Amino acid sequence: xxxxxxxxxxxxxxxxxxxxxxxxxxxxxxxxxxxxxxxxxxxxxxxxxxxxxxxxxxxxxxxxxxxxxxxxxxxxxxxxxxxxxxxxxxxxxxxxxxxxxxxxxxxxxxxxxxxxxxxxxxxxxxxxxxxxxxxxxxxxxxxxxxxxxxxxxxxxxxxxxxxxxxxxxxxxxxxxxxxxxxx
Numbered sequence: 001x002x003x004x005x006x007x008x009x010x011x012x013x014x015x016x017x018x019x020x021x022x023x024x025x026x027x028x029x030x031x032x033x034x035x036x037x038x039x040x041x042x043x044x045x046x047x048x049x050x051x052x053x054x055x056x057x058x059x060x061x062x063x064x065x066x067x068x069x070x071x072x073x074x075x076x077x078x079x080x081x082x083x084x085x086x087x088x089x090x091x092x093x094x095x096x097x098x099x100x101x102x103x104x105x106x107x108x109x110x111x112x113x114x115x116x117x118x119x120x121x122x123x124x125x126x127x128x129x130x131x132x133x134x135x136x137x138x139x140x141x142x143x144x145x146x147x148x149x150x151x152x153x154x155x156x157x158x159x160x161x162x163x164x165x166x167x168x169x170x171x172x173x174x175x176x177x178x179x180x181x182x183x
Contacts, residue, residue: 081107095122
């Protein structure tokens with residue numbers, strides 16, 4: 001494969017520049033076309049950028065609105081429900097964003113085990129999830145509330161910080177982590 005094709009594959013496999021920057025040389029060397037020398041050069045280039053204070057463009061997730069904005073860019077226009085995970089470092093800087101599940105027009109299971117596994121695999125300290133409701137209402141369902149509770153419990157057991165579960169609809173969102181106000 002050409003250098004451009006290899007670069008595209010690495011970016012796709014690692015979820016963009018920020019994810020690729022966290023790859024260890026031994027992980028990179030397992031990719032066909034990337035030997036030990038090339039892997040070491042890639043890892044050292046990212047280390048130099050980091051030491052120089054360079055930014056790879058990932059935002060800090062401070063609020064549910066930040067989570068909704070980032071997730072909406074990935075799944076906001078989807079015609080089927082999808083779940084996206086946003087993995088963060090200790091300062092809530094997003095390191096990786098990945099669609100982790102795809103369902104139907106009306107439902108998508110939230111794979112708690114896969115979410116926690118993905119956070120751990122990418123050395124995440126904190127994480128948020130979001131999913132879309134293509135039907136138009138951003139109000140969390142009973143199933144959304146149940147998956148939020150399961151994620152909070154699993155995150156605590158794994159020693160990770162669960163930031164929020166955001167439900168997206170066309171132009172709107174709600175945080176399923178916080179109880180809805182009663183009227």
